[in-house]
Amino acid sequence: MKKIILLISLFLITVSCNNLNTESRPNFILIFLDDLGYGDLGSYGHPTIKTPNLDKLAYEGQKWTQFYSASSVCSPSRAALLTGRLPIRNGMIGSKTRVFFPDSQYGIPDSEITIAEKLKENGYKTAIVGKWQLNGIKIKAVDKNISQDNKRPYEFGFDEYSLWQLTKTKDLGERFANPLIEQNGKFLPRNENAYGPDVVSDYAVDFIKRNKDDPFFIYYPIFACFA
Numbered sequence: 710m711k712k713i714i715l716l717i718s719l720f721l722i723t724v725s726c727n728n729l730n731t732e733s734r735p736n737f738i739l740i741f742l743d744d745l746g747y748g749d750l751g752s753y754g755h756p757t758i759k760t761p762n763l764d765k766l767a768y769e770g771q772k773w774t775q776f777y778s779a780s781s782v783c784s785p786s787r788a789a790l791l792t793g794r795l796p797i798r799n800g801m802i803g804s805k806t807r808v809f810f811p812d813s814q815y816g817i818p819d820s821e822i823t824i825a826e827k828l829k830e831n832g833y834k835t836a837i838v839g840k841w842q843l844n845g846i847k848i849k850a851v852d853k854n855i856s857q858d859n860k861r862p863y864e865f866g867f868d869e870y871s872l873w874q875l876t877k878t879k880d881l882g883e884r885f886a887n888p889l890i891e892q893n894g895k896f897l898p899r900n901e902n903a904y905g906p907d908v909v910s911d912y913a914v915d916f917i918k919r920n921k922d923d924p925f926f927i928y929y930p931i932f933a934c935f936a
Contacts, residue, residue, distance in 0.1 A: 737828070783809075791823040791843075816843050833925060834916075836870060837869075837930070838928075839930045870892065872892070890905070906932075
């Protein structure tokens with residue numbers, strides 16, 4: 710699976726992260742897209758695909774034309790983005806499986822330090838919406854409406870999360886139109902009238918409104934196929 714990412718709002722978290730003061734704490738929204746080809750956006754030269762909102766972000770900000778993802782697939786590339794370390798160093802790449810699914814037994818190591826953890830130390834409110842996929846999650850836990858004991862975003866610096874979970878179904882329509890949403894430790898009731906992208910995006914907007922007076926960080930990794 711070929712994967713090129715677009716970072717719409719990206720920032721560098723280095724030594725300066727430990728010296729942020731009240732006056733110099735901007736808000737950050739990091740959007741990470743699966744399976745987006747380099748030339749798939751209007752702002753990158755596509756002749757027929759119309760992406761006016763993304764194009765506006767590019768024109769008002771920056772376009773990075775020499776940038777590479779740390780991996781060609783989901784889990785290790787996300788881990789690299791969050792930790793600033795190559796997958797071979799943060800333990801998120803293997804010889805057989807490189808992407809985590811609901812039955813996966815392992816995940817991102819506790820020892821890794823994420824962007825969210827460092828920003829939280831500096832007074833930021835943090836949230837992730839969209840796609841986690843940095844460890845497995847037992848879907849049968851839905852019956853109890855409580856997330857099982859695999860590592861969740863709370864343990865990696867995120868105050869809140871609203872995640873659209875993968876299910877082992879061949880029916881993509883069910884994944885999108887009847888999404889399984891895990892939100893802050895619990896699963897929302899299935900709603901056949903709901904649409905996955907809308908559910909997590911609405912949560913992000915609500916998070917921004919609730920934290921408009923505080924510095925905040927939103928990490929929004931978007932699923933393939935609907936970006």
